[in-house]
Amino acid sequence: MNNRENPTKGFVTVATKREQFLIGADNLCQSILDHYEDAKVTLFTEQRFIDDPNCQHFFRDFDQVIATPRGTNREKMWGMANSPYDLTFYVDADIEIVHSDIKKVFNHLDGYDMVYVNLTKEGAKHFAEWNWGPNLYDDGYKGVPDHLTHCGGVALYDTRNPLIKEFMNDWYELFIKQRDGTWDPIEFQSIQKGNFRQWDQLTLWWLIYHSPKYKSLKWNFFEDNYRWNYFTSFGFNIDGTHNCHKVDPNRDYWKTNPDPVVIHYSSWMDKFGDKGFL
């Protein structure tokens, strides 16, 4: 089948370790279907949950439920690598979709291999760790920035380029080695502050900016950036408005399109101590 012209499209989420995350993943799936009733959503979870009769109701509305090879809290990258769709929008399980623009998400690929949300300087105070040096993307620095730039909470990508699947697999394998301390590339040596090596975002930063293998990949940031990953810590105003203008002042989408599509309930997962990033 030639998938060039009619690529399959779908959403992927991953829930491992705790049943609570299955509840979140089910809610995410339902919230996608609330706005996009034909959407295909695939869940990656542990085999023990798939086999558990008490968990079957979580799986009813998923297009596919696929077992992960391990039970770590970072099986997400394995799930991303094994998406059954040509065009995939990966979404963390502690996210809810709140806008019908979710139907248009795949248009944002627009010829790129991957599209991410950019972690901005003004949003940095909301992140556990963000920069380790003075060279900042938002200050106009053109080289490799000294901070995390790509948020892994959501990711839009096109697996018709076979390098993308390899990229996601490497992200998964390298992060596990990074966390174990068995992989510490020379580019990490300049990072002398914080606990950046515990974050999969740092692995992503290395793959994007330093891996020779993936130099040819075309990536982009969402033009209406934080609409696609609006962290609850950014704030909800009494009048129902949001604060993209505060955390993303260098873009102007919020002048015409201020309402988020994706709400990331970051502290909901954080209370279990398993939160990846925030």
Place this chain on the structure above:
Amino acid sequence: MKKEWKHPFWETAAKDRLTVRLNITHDDGSFSTSVARVSKYDENGKLTKDYEEILEQNEIKAIDKFTEDRLERHRQERESKIQKEKERHEAKRLEELFNLKLQTFEIPEIKDSTNRKLKAKIRKAKNLVEMNAYATILLMENMSEQPGESN
């Protein structure tokens, strides 16, 4: 010894007392700084020496302006703090509401319901009352479908 009176502002509307930063360069070259409160009049009703010194270094107009600017800055800071607190409270409320919705979806009758429309309404509810109202409708619908359980 050299005394410099910096950034004075009126403490009172009567303009009879100033708060001011006092920088002193001592004869041995050492430097000290402190915040001083200076009364306009002494106990005999005469202008104090410190007050006169302050006025030699700072015009009354400048003191008035600095006082007004400071009051305005503080007012804005207070408003901003109140606004931030409101926003923080609202974010916390929505996080809690999200958690309650997930709990609601774990009620067996709601969990097993195929009424997508009502479940979507629960998910989109803006507050606890709205969420409870839709959850109740869904539960009542479920009860009315169970023969013999509606009474």
